[in-house]
Amino acid sequence: MGSDTKVTVYYGPLSWFETQLGNESRRYLLDALNERDEARRRIRHTVDGLESTEEETPAPRPDRLIAMSSDYASVHEHAITNFVGLVREINPKRLLLHNPPELIHTQLDRVFKTNVESFTYPVVTRDTLIKFRDGFEDHLVGQQRVRERMLAALYSLTTDRRAKPVVLMFYGPSGVGKTETAQLINGLLGGKLLRKQFSMFHSDKFASYVFGGTHSESSFARDLLDRSSGVILIDEFDKANSVFHSAFYEVFDEGVFEDKNYRVQLGPALIICTSNYGSEDEIRQALGDALYSRFDALIPFEPLSPDEIKQVIDRLVDVRFEALAPDERAALDSDETKSLLHARASSTGNVRKLGKLVDEVISLVLVRSMLSDAPNSSNATKTKDAA
Known part of the structure; x- marks a missing residue:
């Protein structure tokens, strides 16, 4: 049957x-x-001497x-x-x-x-490379060398000869555009970016996630199967214990990831690992030759220069101003806000921190403006008592 x-x-x-x-x-x-x-679980009741007429x-x-x-x-x-x-x-x-x-x-x-x-996953084409080249400066400030290195690395994915992933290591200080670059290329291809932060996994939990535990547990392999994107972003790869490096040999080499329960064939995907390593020598010493040699390219991200920090601030302020209500914009001076932030953030090259600082300064100006228009409660009470 x-x-x-x-x-x-x-x-x-x-x-x-x-x-x-x-x-x-x-x-x-x-x-x-x-x-x-x-x-x-149903219970059948029968009476002695009587045949049951109930049929299943x-x-x-x-x-x-x-x-x-x-x-x-x-x-x-x-x-x-x-x-x-x-x-x-x-x-x-x-x-x-x-x-x-x-x-x-x-x-x-x-x-x-x-x-x-x-499922046929989105792949990099010549049109993708053109859009990435032309749109890079609209998304990131600086990092011109990154754009050229990325174009070179992505080219092999445009050919029919490529049947396995391109594996890249982005390294450099935090908040200078590594994750944003991965999001940019994924946005051009389409699908929801598969992003995993390895700093969130530790000890036994991470071991079962990477190598596979019981079939009821979450796993990296199942997440790879369920993904809709041709881009796989592994954030903070440097935070993973070296005992887990062996799990990535085959996927970096052949595009096959296998654990106790699943087997995934990735095909010509793009795998991007980010880290805070400072140099290629540091990467090699931390990961070892076996894993180091499996990266197709190691792409450095440079700290932002003072002029680039100012450009980032100007962009962030413009974006925040666009999102404000008309009465809020009237209470702020865009150029004055930018000048204030230029002075305060001249040494902060982390874009995420800059974004928080811009939000804080704008909110402070707005709340002061709002409170200056409201009557002082203590003065109002004194006036009422005097009357």
């Missing part, structure tokens, strides 16, 4: 999988399992049984290891699986005729 079930496995983001499902009737795996378990009605055969990528975490381990038996029991006409664990796919391949559909 169930040998005629047609199985299709879909690899890609959830939004794309939803479009593949269309408007046909759906029955989800978890619903089917809950109904089965509920039926098993078999569940109707589902036309389409669907499993989402998040569903497998709710399925018991024994059901994962015997997924074929589960399918045979439910006996759907069609089985549609979204990003299943490798063990499930392997089982189904042995028993059923399995079709595979994969």
Whole structure:
């Protein structure tokens, strides 16, 4: 039973999988399992000497049984290891699986005729390079060498010869445009940027995330399968313990990432790792030759010069002014605000800190303006008492 079930496995983001499902009737795996378990819990009452006339009605055969990528975490381990038996029991006409664990796919391949559909991820084209070149200065101040190095690194992704990712290391001080550069190229390609901050993961939690734990735990491999972007940003790569470096050898070399539960083929994607390393020698010493040599390019980001800091401030003030209400803009002088900030932030080259400083100064001027128009409560009380 169930040998005629047609199985299709879909690899890609959830939004794309939803479009593949269309408007046909759906029955989800978890619903089917809950109904089965509920039926098993029913208690039958019989009377001695009387035959039961109640017949068990078999569940109707589902036309389409669907499993989402998040569903497998709710399925018991024994059901994962015997997924074929589960399918045979439910006996759907069609089985549609979204990003299943490798063990499930392997089982189904042995028993059923399995079709595979994969999402086509956005890729870098000549048009992408032109837009990146022409739009770089609108998004970042300075870093002209970064623009040229990026164009050279991205070129190989425009050729059909490239079948594996381009892997880049952005290094330099914080807040000078590393993450913004990754967001810029991702914005040109489309899709939601897959961004992981390695500083947020520690010890055992990080180990299960990278190497794979139980199938119910989150993992880097499953996040890679669920992504919609051709760009993968690994922030603060330098914060990861060196014990985890081996997990990236194959993905940097061949574009394949594999853990205990999933196997991901990335294809011609763009992997960007950011760090606060100060030089290539420092990167080599920290990561070791085995991982250091697997980067296609190491791109330095320079500290901002005093003139560039002023340019950043001017841009930030202009953006903040545009977002203000008309009465708020009337209470502020844009040029005066810029001059004040130039004096206060001449040595601050971190764009994030500059943004917070701009917000603080503008808010301070606005609140002073608002309070200067309000009557002084203590004076008002004295006037009332005198009357």
